[in-house]
Amino acid sequence: MSTIDYTRELSVLEGKHALRELDDLIAKPLETKPDKKFYIALAITLSMTGLFVLGLALTFYYGIGMWGNNIPVAWAFDIVNFVFWVGIGHAGTLISAILFLFRQKWRTGIARFAEGMTVFAVMTAGLFPLIHVGRPWLAGYLFPYPNQHSVWVNFTSPLLWDVFAVSTYLTVSLIFWYVGLIPDLATLRERTNHKIKKVVYSIFSLGWRFSNRHWHHYEMVYLILAGFATPLVLSVHTIVSFDFAVSVIPGWHTTIFPPYFVAGAVFSGFAMVQNVLIMIRKIFNYEHIITVDTLEKMNKIMLLTGSMVGYAYAMEFFIAWYSGVEAERFAFLNRAMGPYAWAYWIMVTCNVVSPQLFWFKKIRRTIPVMFVIAIFVNIGMWLERFVIIVTSLSRDFLPSSWAYYKPTLVDGMILIGSFGFFFTWILLFTKALPVVSMAEVKAVVDGAQPSHKEH
Amino acid sequence: MMSEKILYSYTGIFDTPDEVTHAAEEAVKQGYTKYDVNTPYPLHGMNKAMKLPASKLGYVALIFGLSGTLGALLSLWWVSAIDYPLVIGGKPFFSFPAYIPVIFEVTVLSAAIATVLAMLFFFFKLPNNAHPLHATDYMKKVSNDKYGIVIQAEDPIFDEASVRKFLESVHAKDINAVYWAEEEITHKHKIFEPKFLTFLLVVVILTSGTTYFTLNKLMFMLPFNWMMEQQKQNPQQKSLVFADGFGMRKPVEGTIARGFLPYAFKGQPDLAGEKLINPIPISKESLQLGQTKFDIYCSPCHGYQGEGNSRLRGQYPNPPSLHSEKVRTWSDGRIFAVLTDGQNVMPSYSTQLSVDERWAVINYVRALQRALNAKESDLQ
Structure with a gap:
């Protein structure tokens, strides 16, 4: 009878790797000229970004009347x-x-x-509140500074909390990312013979020397940053959810929003990471670093957060009924059976039903299937925000002002364009910086750590 | 060529993490203090082997985090309770629960930035690309897949022969001496180099030029022109909607404004004096309303007491006193006619004062007259 030792840690990487090979593999995209496929991909994302620029130019010139937003649906695609x-x-x-x-x-x-994806996604996200205000060049007033009007911003408004949360989140993510990059940039500095590259890597690696007297503090700082980033990431989507929860619109005014939004954010984020990583591991031959085991674990997290989101959908309905508030009851019945029922049921199918397939180990480990499921999740999560925002606003307290929101062409251009903007950054990232952390991956190779046996 | 190179250190390379950990332990035993271990990634147990004290960066995070908390709390309090108190949603000026999100974000931001900056610039003294270990074969190896130890020449017990012997005793490979490069020793801050000064000048011109252009020119160009161009009807502008070209529309024929009553005695003040009767009874409220309106509209010329002592310093003819025999004997209706139609250089006040307000002003004028010409019985 054989026993399996469940306490044994599984190897992160597949197979046995020499540290040198890992460096070579990870640095390869940076040291080789981009191929035709890269340029095709870049051409596509740049064209989409062009649509973005065009949509924004139209919006800024003619004003946000170019969008489908109109009272009562004042928040729509932008938000x-x-x-x-x-x-x-x-x-x-x-x-x-x-x-x-x-x-x-x-x-x-x-x-x-x-x-990296966090940084690019938050950059993309940060554009939308600025676009939403219609005159983004006046957005400096969002920050509390002693200005000529001698008025301060409203610190009790969730929209102002958003300014602080998102800008802090972007800054801390960038710092975290950069701190992680320093040793890798130093490795690249030592590898390269290219003159300009050497100067650039030298500047950005700050002269890192792999000293253990530095690693010692470095690990501490990494821990501290992780300790701060954890409550920060929970706070960001909590505060985003306050934009809705603090108002009095039926369907928005619910206490479940903060945890529900955070779970949904992690859910959609993992779907996007999984989608892009599946392509990256294929293109750059990282199958042994980004293993099927890793993807399976990500799918498990999607199953967990997807179920949390499904629970939240059910609980919203229950509380609407249980509270006895007529407006709440109507808002939720209207979601499921009103004019936007199509969006609601696509959302439920994508977000609640599709991740449940991850209960099957076979599906969790089959790459094409999980790829499709993650795409469904992304569609579903986009629609979730659409459902929350648009259905609640289009049927407000005053039936005479009810309206059916329809996006315009410019709305569509900006939506597609935001994907172009995001993926352009991702593509440039894959060619400019190591997409896998060399130092961290080398540290988890079998035999990379002292065995402590000789003492 | 310098006559003699200055030694920085001896370096040794190891193939496995176990060997380098062992070497670090031995170096501590030998009593070396100015030594370092270089590894491509942090090794578990190396801090213990090198007997490094716990990192103090946690305190930096704590101090700056708490300063952020306190700073945010105090500035929010000062802004909303002291500098510009504004009631928002019926909450107290200092509404702490609503400030928690901002205070939290500022705490995280200041702690994260301060800790990283402290680590890089204060603890590590980076950026430093002029270190002797840079651009050596040793650095190439330890940045990739080897583990190295460095014993510095400034160590108090450094001695070339014994260090070499020590490195051999722990089975180090590639034992090498590392020398200071000449420019690393003679390195000076090149602030006053013409190249750098030119660079600074270019930066200054570019920054101030762009700022000037943005604030003074760009903001007044389309589409950034402060919402000047809008599809709306501006005053005196030809209407794009109505055929007659007028933006302002006339009311429908026969429309009567709310509360409008025709005035039957225009140009007939004496008739008005006979026929009109003051409908507003004298009361505290009507006198107060009358005083307010009188002080606003009448007092600039007539004076607060109605004596004709104008505050306009002769820029406009002074009116006669309201306490004259003539005005005192006028009926309320006669005065009403003056307020409504105007008299001599006094214009009509019918747009400034409603009918009821005019009567209230008249009541107040009566009170003024009575005050200056009191009867014996009033004094009792």
Whole structure:
């Protein structure tokens, strides 16, 4: 009878690797000229970004009347996209900070990429509130500074909390990302013979020397940053949810919003990370670093958070009925059976039903299937924000002002364009910086740590 | 060529993490203090082997985090309770629960930035690309897959032969001496180099130029022109909607404004004096209303007491006193006619004062007259 030792830690990487090979593999995209496929991909994302620029130019010139937004639906695609993109960012911080605190070594292969994705997603998200105000060049007034009007911002408004939360989140994510990059940039500095590259890597690696007297503090700071980033990431989508929960609109005014939004953010973020990583591991031959085991673990997290989101949907309905508030009851019945029922049921199918397939181990480990499920999750999570925002607003307290919101062409251009903007950054990232952390991956190779046996 | 190179250190390379950990332990035993271990990634147990004290960066995070908390709390209090108190949603000026999110974010931000900056610039003294270990074969190896130990020449018990012997005793490979490069020793801050000064000048011109252009020119160009161009009707502008070209529309024929009553005695003040009767009874409220309106509209010329002592310093003819025999004997209706139609250089006040307000002003004028020409019985 054989017994399995469940306490034994599974190897993060597949197979046995020499440290040198890992460096070569990870640095390869940076040291080779981009191929044709890269340029095709870049051409596509740049064209989409062009649509973005065009949509924004039309919006800024003619005003936000170019959008479908109109009273009572004053928040629509702009805010839907904002919440969606901020949510995408959450997976990166979860992987780099929360999984770090839980000592989940499988995070090492995907942490760098996910952190980069966080930065790009929050950058994309940050554009939307600015676009939403119509005159983004006046957005400086969002920050509390002693200005010529001698008035301060409203510190009791969730919208102002958003300014603080999102800007803090972007700054801390960037710092976290950069701190992780320093040793890798130093490795690249030592590898390269290219003159300009050497100067650039030297500047950005700050002259890092791999000294253990430095690693000692470095690990401490990494722990501290992870410790701060964890409550931060929870706070960001909590505060985003306050934008809705603090108001009195039926369907928004619920206390379940903060945990529900955070779970949804992690859910959609993992779906996006998984989608992009599946492509990256294929293109750059990282199958042994970003293993099927890792993808399976990500799918498990999607199953968990997807179920949490499903629970939240059910609980919203229950509380609407249980509270006895007529307006709440109507708002939720209207969601499921009103004019936007199509959006609601697509959302439920994508977010609640599709991740349940991850209960099957076979599906969790089959790459094409999980890829499709993650795409469904992304669609579903985008629609979730659409459902929350648009259905609640289009049927407000005063039936005479009810209206059916329809997006315009410019709305569509900005939505597609935001994906172009995001993926352009991702593509440039894959060619400019190591998408897998060399130092962290090398540290988890079998035999990379002292065995402490000779003493 | 310098006559003699200055020694920085001896370096040794190891293939396995176990060997380098062992070497670090031995170096401590030998009593070396100025030594370092370089590894491509942090090794478990190395801090213990090198007997490094616990990192103090946690205190930096604590101090700056708490300063952020306190700073945010105090500035929010000062802004909303002291500098510009504003009631928002019926909450107290200092509504702490609503400030928690902002205070939290500021705490995290200041702690994260301060800790990282302290680590890089204060603890590590980075950026430093002029270190002797840079651009050596040793650095190439330890940045990739080897583990190295460095014993510095400034160590008090450093001695070339014994260090070499020590490194051999722990089975180090590639034992090498590392020398200071000449420019690393003679390195000076090149602030006054023409190249750097030119660079600074270019930065200054570019920054101030862009700022000037943005604030003074760009903000007044389309589409950034402060919402000047809007699809709306501006005053005196030809209407794009109505055929007659007028933006302002006339009311429908026969429309009567709310509360409008025709005035039957225009140009007939004496008739008005005979026929009109003051409908507003004298009361505290009507006198107070009358005083308010009188002080606003009448007192600039007539004076607060109605004596004709104008505050306009002769820029406009002074009116006669309201306490004259003539005005005192006028009926209320006669005065009403003056307020409504105007008299001599006094214009009509019918747009400034409603009918009821005019009567209230008249009541107040009566009170003024009575005050200056009191009867014997009033003094009792």
